[in-house]
Amino acid sequence: MPYDADDRAQPVPDRATQSTVSLNVNGSHHAVELDHRTTLLDALREHLGLTGTKKGCDHGQCGACTVLVDGERVNSCLILAVAAQHGAVVTIEGVADLHDGDELHPVQRAFLDHDGLQCGYCTPGQICSAVGALREAQRGWPSHVTADAAGGIDGAAMLDEHEVAERMSGNLCRCGAYTGIVDAVLQAAGAPPRETADQAARR
Amino acid sequence: MRALAYERVTDAAAARQLVAGEPDAMFLAGGTNLVDLMKLGVARPGLLVDITGLPLDAIDHRPDGTISIGATVRNARLAADPGIRRCAPMLSQALLAGASGQLRSAATTAGNLLQRTRCVYFQDVSKPCNKREPESGCAAIEGAHRDLALLGVSDACVASHPSDMAVAMVALDARVDITRAGGEATTIGLEDLYVAPDDAPQRETVLGPGDLITGVELPPPPVGARMTYRKVRDRWSYAFALVSVAALVVTDEDGRIRDLRLGFGGVASRPWRGRIAESRLLGTIPTGSEIRDAVRAEFEPARPLPGNAFKIELLADTVVAVLCDLTGIGNR
Numbered sequence: 001m002p003y004d005a006d007d008r009a010q011p012v013p014d015r016a017t018q019s020t021v022s023l024n025v026n027g028s029h030h031a032v033e034l035d036h037r038t039t040l041l042d043a044l045r046e047h048l049g050l051t052g053t054k055k056g057c058d059h060g061q062c063g064a065c066t067v068l069v070d071g072e073r074v075n076s077c078l079i080l081a082v083a084a085q086h087g088a089v090v091t092i093e094g095v096a097d098l099h100d101g102d103e104l105h106p107v108q109r110a111f112l113d114h115d116g117l118q119c120g121y122c123t124p125g126q127i128c129s130a131v132g133a134l135r136e137a138q139r140g141w142p143s144h145v146t147a148d149a150a151g152g153i154d155g156a157a158m159l160d161e162h163e164v165a166e167r168m169s170g171n172l173c174r175c176g177a178y179t180g181i182v183d184a185v186l187q188a189a190g191a192p193p194r195e196t197a198d199q200a201a202r203r
Numbered sequence: 204m205r206a207l208a209y210e211r212v213t214d215a216a217a218a219r220q221l222v223a224g225e226p227d228a229m230f231l232a233g234g235t236n237l238v239d240l241m242k243l244g245v246a247r248p249g250l251l252v253d254i255t256g257l258p259l260d261a262i263d264h265r266p267d268g269t270i271s272i273g274a275t276v277r278n279a280r281l282a283a284d285p286g287i288r289r290c291a292p293m294l295s296q297a298l299l300a301g302a303s304g305q306l307r308s309a310a311t312t313a314g315n316l317l318q319r320t321r322c323v324y325f326q327d328v329s330k331p332c333n334k335r336e337p338e339s340g341c342a343a344i345e346g347a348h349r350d351l352a353l354l355g356v357s358d359a360c361v362a363s364h365p366s367d368m369a370v371a372m373v374a375l376d377a378r379v380d381i382t383r384a385g386g387e388a389t390t391i392g393l394e395d396l397y398v399a400p401d402d403a404p405q406r407e408t409v410l411g412p413g414d415l416i417t418g419v420e421l422p423p424p425p426v427g428a429r430m431t432y433r434k435v436r437d438r439w440s441y442a443f444a445l446v447s448v449a450a451l452v453v454t455d456e457d458g459r460i461r462d463l464r465l466g467f468g469g470v471a472s473r474p475w476r477g478r479i480a481e482s483r484l485l486g487t488i489p490t491g492s493e494i495r496d497a498v499r500a501e502f503e504p505a506r507p508l509p510g511n512a513f514k515i516e517l518l519a520d521t522v523v524a525v526l527c528d529l530t531g532i533g534n535r
Binding site: 169 | 204206207208209211231234235238239241242250251253255256277279282283285288289292295296299300302303304305306308309439440441
């Protein structure tokens with residue numbers, strides 16, 4: 001981490017560099033005294049004990065830290081906690097509560113059904129990202145690979161493997177569990193399963 | 204990272220005064236680029252003024268066809284807006300070709316315009332960089348510059364502007380609404396937001412301390428316009444452009460080009476409007492080789508480096524492909 005002596009200087013005279021930050025996480029309110037440099041990711045993990053959200057690259061490139069803020073997926077490593085006070089945060093610990101009934105959220109269930117993980121480190125981010133991505137598709141939002149940007153997509157059930165790969169490209173998996181991840185997201189979307197290699201060969 | 208103060212404002216004048224009044228103050232919106240640069244030690248604000256509470260988050264489709272986009276509209280929402288998708292689809296395409304779903308959820312319109320170059324030396328405080336540390340030298344000209352610019356560069360800096368969104372906007376004749384620190388409102392063309400690096404690449408825009416971008420206006424595209432955005436990159440998704448083309452074209456019945464607007468990405472210090480290429484092709488029914496020649500003419504003043512000279516022909520081929528797809532011309 002780059003650091004020089006100037007970093008110790010008081011930045012702006014008479015202004016506080018830490019404050020009491022109120023966060024709404026998984027439906028609970030928390031007030032914590034935080035240095036303004038604290039990211040939402042570090043606040044969740046180090047101050048609220050919610051270690052399900054993972055730190056991968058810490059630069060917004062890997063997606064391991066993905067959480068939902070007001071229902072939209074974001075990289076919690078690039079959001080300062082002090083700037084996250086006006087949103088409702090949902091982490092992997094709260095995802096199941098987004099869904100009535102079953103113990104697990106359908107996306108979580110689908111990751112288990114399809115072995116959409118190996119070591120599991122990227123999984124919380126993958127699942128939060130998938131929840132956000134499916135909401136986007138359900139609203140008809142197009143992706144880069146949607147044939148007709150103007151027309152969009154007619155719901156999450158219309159996703160195919162190319163759409164899922166594109167929409168999930170902000171989540172890296174170093175184990176390479178992508179085929180299982182794509183299958184899991186397709187199942188959670190209510191979309192037809194991916195064509196197997198055997199089926200493609202017979203086609 | 205330097206210790207910092209934070210203020211969330213609900214009044215634009217207060218926001219401008221706070222930033223104008225303190226030498227190390229910066230506006231904060233989505234933070235997707237700024238917070239990263241703070242972690243890297245590249246940006247070192249002492250005060251962040253959070254403007255996401257200002258009422259600048261609307262997309263307004265006016266009766267005359269003008270689209271007004273607020274400065275803090277998130278990239279994801281802009282890309283998904285039905286009116287944008289219908290009237291300016293290449294803007295949606297450009298946004299969706301950029302970054303990831305997570306980054307687009309947070310990143311804002313004005314923040315996208317003002318994002319910094321991804322030159323590896325700019326982002327590495329252990330290396331010289333005239334943009335980050337004036338007069339320290341440029342490591343990129345002799346170093347890794349494959350992703351960097353050929354147009355609008357100088358001996359001091361060859362940084363490229365990394366935006367996709369801005370490339371589509373420059374082809375859509377976008378105008379930028381600015382309120383100066385003192386309260387004067389002004390509107391300038393998007394191209395005029397950026398200044399050439401010359402010998403002071405640390406200055407990238409005409410904005411002074413406390414000047415606030417409040418939004419972007421898109422005039423209605425010409426009747427009969429077809430448009431698209433195409434991005435060429437090293438991998439299929441989630442990568443910056445090697446080159447990109449935003450093209451808007453109107454042709455007569457015989458295929459003659461009546462109106463043409465070209466935005467080029469990945470090749471310049473700003474989102475580049477290909478005016479020389481446009482003027483060469485206007486009024487013609489060009490062949491593929493004539494389109495290539497028109498793009499090459501755009502690059503006559505360019506300064507290609509050994510590692511990025513390939514972009515000229517790559518861009519020329521991309522323009523041919525795009526115009527062929529849109530109109531069928533050039534396919535001869």
